[in-house]
Amino acid sequence: MKTQVAIIGAGPSGLLLGQLLHKAGIDAIILERQSPDYVLGRIRAGVLEQVATDLLDEAGVGQRMHAEGLVHTGFDMLFNGERHRIDLERLTGGRKVMVYGQTEVTRDLMEARKAAGLPTVYEAANVQVHDFDTTRPRVSYEKDGRSHTIECDFIAGCDGFHGVCRASVPRGAIQEFEKVYPFGWLGLLSDTPPVHHELIYVNSERGFALCSQRSHTRSRYYLQVPLTDKVEQWSDEAFWTELRLRLDPAAADKLVTGPSLEKSIAPLRSFVTEPLRFGRLFLAGDAGHIVPPTGAKGLNLAATDVKYLSNALIEFYQERSEAGIDSYSQRCLKRIWRAERFSWWFTSIMHRFPDEGAIHARLQQAELDYLMHSEAGLKTIAENYVGLPLDFGD
Ligand code: APR
Numbered sequence: 001m002k003t004q005v006a007i008i009g010a011g012p013s014g015l016l017l018g019q020l021l022h023k024a025g026i027d028a029i030i031l032e033r034q035s036p037d038y039v040l041g042r043i044r045a046g047v048l049e050q051v052a053t054d055l056l057d058e059a060g061v062g063q064r065m066h067a068e069g070l071v072h073t074g075f076d077m078l079f080n081g082e083r084h085r086i087d088l089e090r091l092t093g094g095r096k097v098m099v100y101g102q103t104e105v106t107r108d109l110m111e112a113r114k115a116a117g118l119p120t121v122y123e124a125a126n127v128q129v130h131d132f133d134t135t136r137p138r139v140s141y142e143k144d145g146r147s148h149t150i151e152c153d154f155i156a157g158c159d160g161f162h163g164v165c166r167a168s169v170p171r172g173a174i175q176e177f178e179k180v181y182p183f184g185w186l187g188l189l190s191d192t193p194p195v196h197h198e199l200i201y202v203n204s205e206r207g208f209a210l211c212s213q214r215s216h217t218r219s220r221y222y223l224q225v226p227l228t229d230k231v232e233q234w235s236d237e238a239f240w241t242e243l244r245l246r247l248d249p250a251a252a253d254k255l256v257t258g259p260s261l262e263k264s265i266a267p268l269r270s271f272v273t274e275p276l277r278f279g280r281l282f283l284a285g286d287a288g289h290i291v292p293p294t295g296a297k298g299l300n301l302a303a304t305d306v307k308y309l310s311n312a313l314i315e316f317y318q319e320r321s322e323a324g325i326d327s328y329s330q331r332c333l334k335r336i337w338r339a340e341r342f343s344w345w346f347t348s349i350m351h352r353f354p355d356e357g358a359i360h361a362r363l364q365q366a367e368l369d370y371l372m373h374s375e376a377g378l379k380t381i382a383e384n385y386v387g388l389p390l391d392f393g394d
């Protein structure tokens with residue numbers, strides 16, 4: 001088999017890349033280790049920056065998002081028992097975010113790919129990438145007990161944090177930066193109306209909480225929990241009781257509870273790989289970097305990596321220029337580090353760090369209090385939350 005771009009991974013990064021390349025007349029095959037249902041079963045964040053919604057429009061998959069997604073012009077921060085609204089629209093000169101689940105983004109991309117008759121191999125086992133330090137890379141895999149090889153011009157590593165692409169790069173050619181946080185997020189999805197029409201990020205004495213949503217009838221809530229906690233220890237009842245204790249009385253009173261549709265614990269990590277290009281192999285999305293979810297930057301960063309990568313590949317095929325692929329890594333990393341910094345900072349001001357002592361909690365409260373009473377402070381939060389423009393710093 002032959003193709004121009006072999007894409008490893010059919011998460012949002014791989015699927016969006018496939019769609020943008022298809023629009024430009026470039027062939028790609030996607031290889032995915034899991035089944036479509038498994039991919040759609042993963043519940044992840046749900047806040048899209050305008051840059052990401054524009055990209056989904058460009059890829060031709062924005063229709064359902066505009067019909068069903070919820071446009072949010074602000075969110076609340078709750079600390080010291082008081083809620084403060086971050087008016088994104090006012091603070092950023094009119095910018096907003098879109099609340100639309102990653103699962104739905106993935107579903108829309110999958111359907112568009114299917115409708116266009118583009119090739120995706122699901123349940124591809126033992127995917128391996130070869131010869132990406134030459135101009136004729138190959139990808140091998142097994143499907144239904146048979147071995148296959150794809151010859152290609154480029155390999156796009158869109159295979160997430162645990163993928164094979166980053167792991168195949170010689171250790172001496174790659175540098176990794178990592179911080180693991182001393183807690184995780186316990187998430188619960190339920191068919192209950194959201195407690196508030198906007199998101200609430202909570203820093204309470206009992207730890208962080210987040211009230212998010214997927215629609216007017218579906219809620220997503222999170223609790224900061226110790227890394228040692230197991231999801232089996234948390235009954236739905238225990239989750240709702242703890243969430244109520246972290247909310248202000250008005251929200252606690254309004255909270256509607258119900259059975260969980262999904263419950264899971266995710267560790268929090270900041271992680272960046274440098275560089276993101278190794279000859280003819282590129283890393284994009286979670287394969288190259290992870291942010292803690294506070295601030296919901298993961299999917300947005302993945303989308304902009306993919307935009308830079310598709311531009312670079314289009315430039316290569318249409319203009320025979322390698323300028324875009326040569327600058328891919330540097331361009332992405334600049335944006336990635338900005339989002340890493342914000343996600344780390346927002347995580348650090350909104351969570352409780354039990355090992356840091358009482359002074360840390362007081363300093364954190366003072367910082368939050370300062371931010372809420374300073375126009376500059378509010379703008380710092382808002383402009384990072386809505387995200388940088390695609391061409392920032394150019
Ligand atoms: N072979 C084939 N496919 C693989 C392999 C492999 N060896 N390893 C992983 N994959 C697949 C996974 O099964 C998954 O479907 O690659 C896909 C990677 O998808 P994601 O983990 O969703 O990563 P990405 O597409 O970059 O999306 C980034 O996900 O975690 C969130 O916050 C993050 O929202 C962001 C988004």
Ligand code: PHB
Binds near residue numbers: 047199213293
């Ligand atoms: C979510 O809805 O899952 C979500 C929203 C905002 C975040 C993180 C997760 O910052």
